Amino acid sequence: MAIEPQQAAAQRPMEQIVRRYPPEQRYLLAIMQDLQKEFNYLPREALGLTAAHVRVPLGKVYSMATFYKAFSLTPRGRVSLRACDGTACHIKRSQVIIDELRKCLGIQPGETTADGEFSLETVNCLGACAIAPVLVANHKVHAKVTAAAVREIIKSYGGRVDEPVGN
């Protein structure tokens, strides 16, 4: 199969990242972390290149890529919102936060808004249980978040929020 020049050009930066590491299985996670950082998600071709480089079947690479919440298989938005729904946050009513995010952004966890601005995810534990419920917006940690705080956070990133009616 002939590779289009465009496609080849897109592959080059991926290849560079992958080749930074020796071709050994133990570097798999590190390579995927670098790819995620660079592209804000794990492009399909990148996973293929990684699998070939470390000589691990694609199935195993895919399994790992879907296991860790730090990875995403679809492009994340400019602002990545990650709401913790681990045990402590859950008990501290993270569901309220997640519902508010859903309502304000009009997307479900795992989705990105149509304009590519916000993406929403739930994570299993951020290791910051003392400040539950926690919301992370582009690596900035927000502690003891409330529904009102959610609206403020979205606004601070340039999002439009309809004020709740009647209160």
Next chain:
Amino acid sequence: MKIVIDGIETAASPGEMLLEVARRLGVRIPTLCYHEAFGGQGVCRLCLVEVTAGEVSRLVASCTYPVTGEIEVRTTTPEIERIRRHIIMLLHRRAPGSEFIQELYREYGCQENVPAPDPDERCIMCRLCVNACEAVGACAITAVDRGTDKRIDTPYGEASPDCIGCCACAEVCPTKAIGVSRAAGHYTIWNREFELERCAGCGRPFTSRPCQERIARLSGQELSGAQLCPECRKKQAGSRVALSMIP
């Protein structure tokens, strides 16, 4: 060393798995995720038994319990039955579509389970299929996602180029969760369609080309044009032996 299973004394070699000793003795312990080819996994917990060493008794999964000393084993007690019934209830809630699980459910007199999230689900996530796929060197299917979304699938849920169509996954599945759809001369598994190759002896379609190639490679042989199905191969070997015995 000597161990006692349900009152019967038997010998076990150190490190041998308790389940295997019991099977050799003819004692039936229910299992789901155990397969002779891969050993115990300790996933389904159905093989639970009570092990007493000296004064202490505890419940262990017999498929992953290596015998290391003199022990007394009971494979069924009211307590074990109660826990097993509970495990079956959970498995049934997860995979109510499986006839095998339905049978266990009836056999253990389970009643009034909570409604299942997916009434057609048959997979209990025992991973035997993943082990089988890895053993044949394909690794086309793996566990995907995590938590309640976890499932067995190919990358991106698409036909995998690594799949050779051997159907070992469907073969080992205890709950018949992996579908193989067959049509004349073809079959489809994990979204990939394979053409059936015919046996050079009887002409019966029996396996896929990639599968034949893999077998040839694993056994270090060249894949020559004509391939025989297992039955014809047996017959051929039999007649060869018979001929060699004629003086």
